[in-house]
Amino acid sequence: MGRKLLLEHINVPGINTLEVYRKTGGYRAVEKAIKTMSTDEVVEEVKKSGLRGRGGAGFPTGMKWSFLAKPEGVARYLVCNADESEPGTFKDRYLMTNIPHALIEGMIVSSYALGANTSYIYVRGEMMPQIRILEKAIAEAKAAGFLGKNILGSGYDLELYVQPGGGAYICGEETALLESLEGKRGNPRIKPPFPAIAGLYGCPTVVNNVESIAAVVPIINDGGEEYAKIGIGRSTGTKLISASGNINKPGVYEIELGVSVEDFIYSEEYCGGIANGKRLKAVVAGGSSVPILPANLILNLVNGDKRLMSYESLSEGGFTTGTMLGSGGFVVLDEDQCIVRNTWNFSRFYHHESCGQCSPCREGTGWMEKVLHRLENGHGKMSDMDLLVDVSKKIEGNTICPLGDAAAWPVASAIRHFRDEFEWHVRNPTLAVKENFGLAHYADPLPELVS
Amino acid sequence: MNILNFLKLSEKVKVTIDGMPVEVEPGTSILNAARQIGGDIVPPAMCYYSKLEGSGGKCRTCLVKVSKGSEKDPRPMPKLVASCRTNVMDGMEVQNITSPEVVEARRGIVEMLLINHPLDCPVCDQAGECHLQDLAYEHGAEATRYEFDRRTFDRIDIGDKIQLHMTRCILCYRCVFVADQITENRVHGILGRGDHAEISTYIEKAIDNDFSGNVIDVCPVGALTDKTFRFKNRVWFTKPVEAHRDCPTCSGKTTLWYKGEEVLRVTARKDEFGEVEEFICNTCRFDKKETKDWVIEGPKKVSRQSVINSNHYDQLQPAQVVKKNLELMEANKEQFERATKF
Numbered sequence: 001m002g003r004k005l006l007l008e009h010i011n012v013p014g015i016n017t018l019e020v021y022r023k024t025g026g027y028r029a030v031e032k033a034i035k036t037m038s039t040d041e042v043v044e045e046v047k048k049s050g051l052r053g054r055g056g057a058g059f060p061t062g063m064k065w066s067f068l069a070k071p072e073g074v075a076r077y078l079v080c081n082a083d084e085s086e087p088g089t090f091k092d093r094y095l096m097t098n099i100p101h102a103l104i105e106g107m108i109v110s111s112y113a114l115g116a117n118t119s120y121i122y123v124r125g126e127m128m129p130q131i132r133i134l135e136k137a138i139a140e141a142k143a144a145g146f147l148g149k150n151i152l153g154s155g156y157d158l159e160l161y162v163q164p165g166g167g168a169y170i171c172g173e174e175t176a177l178l179e180s181l182e183g184k185r186g187n188p189r190i191k192p193p194f195p196a197i198a199g200l201y202g203c204p205t206v207v208n209n210v211e212s213i214a215a216v217v218p219i220i221n222d223g224g225e226e227y228a229k230i231g232i233g234r235s236t237g238t239k240l241i242s243a244s245g246n247i248n249k250p251g252v253y254e255i256e257l258g259v260s261v262e263d264f265i266y267s268e269e270y271c272g273g274i275a276n277g278k279r280l281k282a283v284v285a286g287g288s289s290v291p292i293l294p295a296n297l298i299l300n301l302v303n304g305d306k307r308l309m310s311y312e313s314l315s316e317g318g319f320t321t322g323t324m325l326g327s328g329g330f331v332v333l334d335e336d337q338c339i340v341r342n343t344w345n346f347s348r349f350y351h352h353e354s355c356g357q358c359s360p361c362r363e364g365t366g367w368m369e370k371v372l373h374r375l376e377n378g379h380g381k382m383s384d385m386d387l388l389v390d391v392s393k394k395i396e397g398n399t400i401c402p403l404g405d406a407a408a409w410p411v412a413s414a415i416r417h418f419r420d421e422f423e424w425h426v427r428n429p430t431l432a433v434k435e436n437f438g439l440a441h442y443a444d445p446l447p448e449l450v451s
Numbered sequence: 452m453n454i455l456n457f458l459k460l461s462e463k464v465k466v467t468i469d470g471m472p473v474e475v476e477p478g479t480s481i482l483n484a485a486r487q488i489g490g491d492i493v494p495p496a497m498c499y500y501s502k503l504e505g506s507g508g509k510c511r512t513c514l515v516k517v518s519k520g521s522e523k524d525p526r527p528m529p530k531l532v533a534s535c536r537t538n539v540m541d542g543m544e545v546q547n548i549t550s551p552e553v554v555e556a557r558r559g560i561v562e563m564l565l566i567n568h569p570l571d572c573p574v575c576d577q578a579g580e581c582h583l584q585d586l587a588y589e590h591g592a593e594a595t596r597y598e599f600d601r602r603t604f605d606r607i608d609i610g611d612k613i614q615l616h617m618t619r620c621i622l623c624y625r626c627v628f629v630a631d632q633i634t635e636n637r638v639h640g641i642l643g644r645g646d647h648a649e650i651s652t653y654i655e656k657a658i659d660n661d662f663s664g665n666v667i668d669v670c671p672v673g674a675l676t677d678k679t680f681r682f683k684n685r686v687w688f689t690k691p692v693e694a695h696r697d698c699p700t701c702s703g704k705t706t707l708w709y710k711g712e713e714v715l716r717v718t719a720r721k722d723e724f725g726e727v728e729e730f731i732c733n734t735c736r737f738d739k740k741e742t743k744d745w746v747i748e749g750p751k752k753v754s755r756q757s758v759i760n761s762n763h764y765d766q767l768q769p770a771q772v773v774k775k776n777l778e779l780m781e782a783n784k785e786q787f788e789r790a791t792k793f
């Protein structure tokens with residue numbers, strides 16, 4: 001069994017209340033940090049832990065914190081990104097629903113470390129139940145003296161607010177989130193300046209994912225070095241994976257980074273294998289934005305080693321043969337699934353969610369969706385695949401925010417690895433509407449490397 | 452601040468754009484540095500407007516390659532950057548038309564801007580002074596690869612003087628910045644997202660205040676047009692004349708567009724980059740259409756943007772670096788061919 005740091009007590013009845021959470025050792029990190037540690041010491045522990053942002057980009061959290069500008073007399077803010085809207089990702093919602101105090105405790109410790117006296121949790125607008133749960137948890141923490149003025153007699157003040165989101169995927173992009181939090185239209189800002197210099201209301205701001213913030217609690221309790229012992233290489237600690245698709249046991253799993261992809265899919269501890277005795281065809285490993293990989297490439301690296309669930313191993317081989325850990329939205333597709341349809345579906349999402357500020361993303365996402373729609377519905381052309389790759393290249397890297405890249409990658413990777421399935425759709429337009437291409441050779445062993 | 456520090460701050464930084472060096476104030480954007488050099492190495496800018504704070508960064512036509520970051524950190528920047536929103540550093544080396552990558556990316560952007568554009572230039576008032584026309588002509592491909600229905604919107608009147616033809620809009624946000632910064636009350640903005648986003652007023656409220664007419668001048672395309680001029684004439688049949696009047700609200704410095712004896716329209720004066728020099732008020736723009744209202748200064752020097760100048764286009768002057776390099780010549784081939792047609 002892998003170690004659990006965030007979900008250890010998930011099955012304890014009443015863990016959503018402060019009382020039970022306290023009994024399982026909750027709020028020790030707040031006491032330890034505020035009473036016995038300086039703010040720099042907290043930052044130092046997080047640095048030592050090697051924790052990397054769990055929101056998608058994987059930027060080291062300690063380093064992000066140390067970049068925060070600290071001009072005299074200017075407020076600093078910590079903003080928690082709980083806008084979780086990436087298709088395939090639902091771990092933050094799970095954590096907030098079941099153990100809201102894990103996030104609140106993390107917010108208090110992190111705000112203390114950053115010297116923030118006002119902090120926000122920006123929750124996806126559709127998650128009204130979770131907003132209520134968090135508000136209740138905040139009230140409990142406040143009544144117990146963990147929030148408000150003069151926390152635990154230390155002289156440190158902190159107010160924590162929950163803000164319902166603006167109802168758009170783009171509001172999860174950190175600068176769009178800040179705009180939205182300020183009450184404006186959620187358009188990503190043009191960077192620089194980065195939030196660490198000028199974020200919320202122009203003040204230095206740190207934006208972190210729910211899971212990143214919750215992970216600060218065990219880091220402070222056990223020490224950064226202990227945390228860094230879990231995992232592999234620069235992928236330290238545990239990670240919540242939202243597993244969905246054609247598996248026997250979909251759900252949220254906490255893994256020690258470094259378990260093999262094969263174990264994750266097939267072991268009883270995690271996904272429990274492919275449902276209905278089917279065979280694995282493809283995996284989208286880190287949420288809809290990351291490149292899709294066929295079965296043979298997701299299970300193994302090109303050199304024959306097993307691929308592991310870690311930042312490095314998943315991206316091994318770059319975009320030619322690799323993908324990304326992203327937000328940990330692990331979507332499994334079996335032999336009956338159609339890659340063209342799946343790609344069209346993702347594309348439809350990005351078309352719908354583009355904020356429309358920059359021309360390549362605004363126009364290109366719609367164009368790609370239309371071409372994919374016609375391919376899926378039997379009106380495609382042989383030239384469409386090259387057209388899609390070309391359009392995706394015109395978007396990638398040329399936009400204000402990474403949504404453009406996120407829209408381009410799934411399309412480019414699907415065509416890179418599943419081109420024959422696309423071509424089959426063009427050649428068999430009537431059949432393709434009724435039947436699927438099947439597994440084909442996508443699970444065949446990789447050819448031996450010629451050295 | 453001691454004097455040494457002061458000297459240091461005002462010290463100019465040196466940048467090279469397409470092999471041409473220029474010294475500019477620190478904090479200058481790459482685009483503005485390029486404008487100081489002038490000529491064909493100036494990146495096209497469809498959304499940036501130097502008089503509007505916060506503008507730029509959106510259309511992406513001004514993308515350039517930074518092949519050397521600065522003297523201190525010579526690494527190239529990993530991606531192409533929007534030159535209108537990226538500041539120069541000392542020792543920076545920038546490639547615009549000398550980078551095949553930039554030329555290719557820009558062609559892509561132009562294609563994107565055109566896939567949903569109605570291409571109704573023959574019936575558009577902006578034709579002849581439209582920045583999208585120029586851009587497509589200079590950087591675009593000859594044919595489209597887009598085979599779907601184009602997005603359309605109904606035309607709406609926003610007030611009795613301005614018409615919004617959203618189908619032509621490229622969402623540059625300039626008009627929003629004008630409404631925000633030049634007029635007293637912003638009553639219009641962007642509704643919706645992505646390719647279904649639109650400029651709109653709150654429930655078709657009229658845009659009505661002294662400076663609202665300026666949205667027409669900043670609009671790079673024919674999405675916002677002057678209803679008092681609509682369909683009166685093609686701009687290339689009119690003669691622009693600079694004039695001024697003693698106006699209590701604005702500077703009163705304008706361009707009058709004559710057809711024969713008649714003033715067909717009044718606009719602000721624009722510089723060589725198509726930006727207005729000074730914003731004018733609605734009284735000057737819409738209500739003063741008699742020669743007797745104005746003190747005439749003389750004919751306007753017509754910019755190369757305009758077909759009013761037909762057959763007098765400035766020639767494309769390729770940078771020396773381009774001429775010497777076969778690959779770059781190839782990348783800019785179409786541009787050269789067009790230039791030599793004249």
Ligand SMILES: Cc1cc2nc3c(=O)[nH]c(=O)nc-3n(C[C@H](O)[C@H](O)[C@H](O)COP(=O)(O)O)c2cc1C
Pocket residue numbers: 052053054055056057058059061064081082083084085086169170171172173174175207208209210212213401402403406
């Ligand atoms: C289009 C888009 C949507 C995003 N949505 C989310 C989100 O829902 N939740 C999240 O934590 N990060 C999201 N991110 C990433 C954030 O911009 C940011 O990197 C993250 O919140 C930083 O937190 P971390 O360092 O703890 O990962 C999104 C990014 C983009 C470009």
Ligand code: SF4
Pocket residue numbers: 170188353354355356357358359361362399400401402403404405
């Ligand atoms: S890349 Fe897309 S979502 Fe991001 S700013 Fe540009 S248009 Fe908006």
Ligand code: SF4
Pocket residue numbers: 619620621622623624625626627650666669670671672674675
């Ligand atoms: S109406 Fe004109 S000025 Fe306004 S956003 Fe559209 S193109 Fe730009």
Ligand code: FES
Pocket residue numbers: 495496497498499507508509510511512513514533534535536
């Ligand atoms: S002018 Fe620079 S992005 Fe539009």
